[in-house]
Amino acid sequence: MPFFIQNKKYFLIGSVVLVAILFYFFKQSSTEHTTPLEPIEQLSTTSNEQVLSKTSESTTQTSIQTTIAVDVKGAVKNPGVYTVNAEDRVYDAIIAAGGYKNNADSKTINHAAHVQDEMVIYVPKRGEEIETPTVAITSQSTEPQSSTTAVNINTADEAGLQTINGIGPAKAKTIIQYRTENGPFQSIDDLKKVSGFGDKTVERLRPLVTVQ
Missing domain, CATH: 1.10.150.320 (Photosystem II 12 kDa extrinsic protein)
Structure with a gap:
């Protein structure tokens, strides 16, 4: 009887063992070289949070840079300190204060002038003596x-x-x-x-x- 037939059982067992060993080493090699991926849901959430955070910071910074405070006094309906945009004019600040009273003298006011932070806008009454028009709009220093x-x-x-x-x-x-x-x-x-x-x-x- 040929040798292969006599030892057929051993050849089959050896083949199965060899295949098992090769499969084991192949799986180990694949596991070592594979980098686990971050779940898509987590990536999406992290990205959205970063975008929202940057947008919020940008909005806050823009708001801080573009708003200023001016003090409107004199013959206006609602004198007081008002927060206005840095691009606004004196006219806008006076409107924010309710506009002129009936006895206001607006001839000394430059309505087209740009407002400045800490600016004082004083509107005189008719007949009130003001030597120079510049005293109607002055900038106060915090010092x-x-x-x-x-x-x-x-x-x-x-x-x-x-x-x-x-x-x-x-x-x-x-x-x-x-x-x-x-x-x-x-x-x-x-x-x-x-x-x-x-x-x-x-x-x-x-x-x-x-x-x-």
């Missing part, structure tokens, strides 16, 4: 003015008083006359006792003058 930049209304002469925005020859003379007749000013509020100086005028002059 307090030092006494060296303020004019002492107790010691300044007529020429010195006229260096103050809003003080012309007529008002300078009335200040000196009051000082001569009543003695030195005890406080800036004493200016209200001088003819031609109302509450609004004194408030505009407060950071520009001193009594010490």
Whole structure:
């Protein structure tokens, strides 16, 4: 009897074992070189969260950069501090404050001027004396003015008083006359006792003058 037939059983067993060994090594090799993939659902969620986060940051940054605060005072219907767009004009800020009162004098206001952060827009009444149009729209600084930049209304002469925005020859003379007749000013509020100086005028002059 031929050798193959006599040992057929052993050949079959050996073949099965060989196939099993080859299959095992092939599977191990495939497992080692395969990188596990992140689930599609997780990738999609992570990507969406990143996009939303960047969009939110961009929107917040844009909002911070394009809004400013202005203070609208004087003859407007609703005086106060308003948040407006940086591209807005003085006209827009006045509209935000409710518009002009019936006694407002808008001739000194430049409606086309661009607003600025911390700007003060003062609308005078008709007949209110304003020496220069620029005092109607001023920009306030957050830093307090030092006494060296303020004019002492107790010691300044007529020429010195006229260096103050809003003080012309007529008002300078009335200040000196009051000082001569009543003695030195005890406080800036004493200016209200001088003819031609109302509450609004004194408030505009407060950071520009001193009594010490």
